[in-house]
Amino acid sequence: MIAGPSAERATAALRDCRLCPRDCGVDRTLGPAGAFCRLGAQALVYKELLSLGEEAALGGPTWLVDVGGCSLRCLFCSEWQFVVRPHQQPARAIDAAWFAQRHAQRKVQGARTLSVVGGDPTPSAPGVLAALAQQADPLPLVWNCNGLVARQAWDLLDPAVAVWSIDVKFGNARCAERLAGARGFDMLGAVDGSVARALGGPRYPGLPRLIVRHLLMPGHLECCTRPVADRLAGLLAAVPVHHAVVNWMTAYVPPMDRRSRAPAAVGLSRWPDAGESARGIAIGRERLGPMLVVDGR
Numbered sequence: 579m580i581a582g583p584s585a586e587r588a589t590a591a592l593r594d595c596r597l598c599p600r601d602c603g604v605d606r607t608l609g610p611a612g613a614f615c616r617l618g619a620q621a622l623v624y625k626e627l628l629s630l631g632e633e634a635a636l637g638g639p640t641w642l643v644d645v646g647g648c649s650l651r652c653l654f655c656s657e658w659q660f661v662v663r664p665h666q667q668p669a670r671a672i673d674a675a676w677f678a679q680r681h682a683q684r685k686v687q688g689a690r691t692l693s694v695v696g697g698d699p700t701p702s703a704p705g706v707l708a709a710l711a712q713q714a715d716p717l718p719l720v721w722n723c724n725g726l727v728a729r730q731a732w733d734l735l736d737p738a739v740a741v742w743s744i745d746v747k748f749g750n751a752r753c754a755e756r757l758a759g760a761r762g763f764d765m766l767g768a769v770d771g772s773v774a775r776a777l778g779g780p781r782y783p784g785l786p787r788l789i790v791r792h793l794l795m796p797g798h799l800e801c802c803t804r805p806v807a808d809r810l811a812g813l814l815a816a817v818p819v820h821h822a823v824v825n826w827m828t829a830y831v832p833p834m835d836r837r838s839r840a841p842a843a844v845g846l847s848r849w850p851d852a853g854e855s856a857r858g859i860a861i862g863r864e865r866l867g868p869m870l871v872v873d874g875r
């Protein structure tokens with residue numbers, strides 16, 4: 579059973595939104611004006627499915643719910659159109675009736691968990707949690723986020739989250755700014771803080787408390803993958819192996835749409851070289867040992 583935030587707390591967060599380190603301080607109950615994530619009060623779902631593609635540590639199929647909007651602008655984002663235009667078709671607001679019907683259906687089909695992803699779901703936390711709180715026997719919640727979870731969001735989410743799944747993408751502030759537009763706040767500090775805080779929270783039986791994902795980007799082994807491995811080795815040094823999983827993801831896909839000039843300018847418009855994945859995996863294995871899985875397995 580989850581502990582959902584009170585409607586009053588969720589609404590208060592939306593009225594002065596500081597859910598992520600963008601710290602916009604806008605009133606999202608009036609609409610998305612001024613919100614970097616381009617979201618008003620509603621959580622907008624543009625895709626949902628039963629997925630077998632998540633980490634094996636989740637123990638089976640997950641109900642994957644993709645919500646629009648994000649606090650970053652990663653040049654290689656595969657969901658770009660729903661990041662920058664979260665209200666476009668086929669997005670729809672998550673309401674209690676829709677959520678309950680789909681939740682029941684996916685449970686019957688074998689879902690073991692509910693994985694909310696994006697974009698980034700943290701700006702949509704009030705809407706998602708409101709719908710989830712209506713369920714009598716909700717699926718354990720897996721929160722697949724970019725790690726930009728400010729205190730306001732953490733306090734809403736942590737009592738409800740069974741598994742924090744946090745992307746640790748960048749090894750230095752320069753790459754975070756050039757590749758994802760992370761400027762005006764401390765991206766690395768925020769993400770590492772989320773990883774550390776997740777480990778202090780409650781655990782759900784049979785599930786890891788934390789999944790960390792790192793995408794092996796072409797040309798970024800030394801500036802990103804190696805420093806990420808070093809940071810995680812430090813953050814997770816005292817954590818029992820079954821409490822946390824680090825997933826090195828090798829399926830980088832260069833963006834092929836009209837944004838391709840921007841990724842090209844930073845070397846991201848190509849597939850990884852033949853040896854890059856192997857070298858990246860070797861770096862991870864050396865620093866993280868048995869905690870490391872590759873592509874979820």
Ligand code: SF4
Nearest residue numbers: 595598602613615701
């Ligand atoms: S969730 Fe983040 S980006 Fe969106 S309005 Fe709030 S502080 Fe700004």
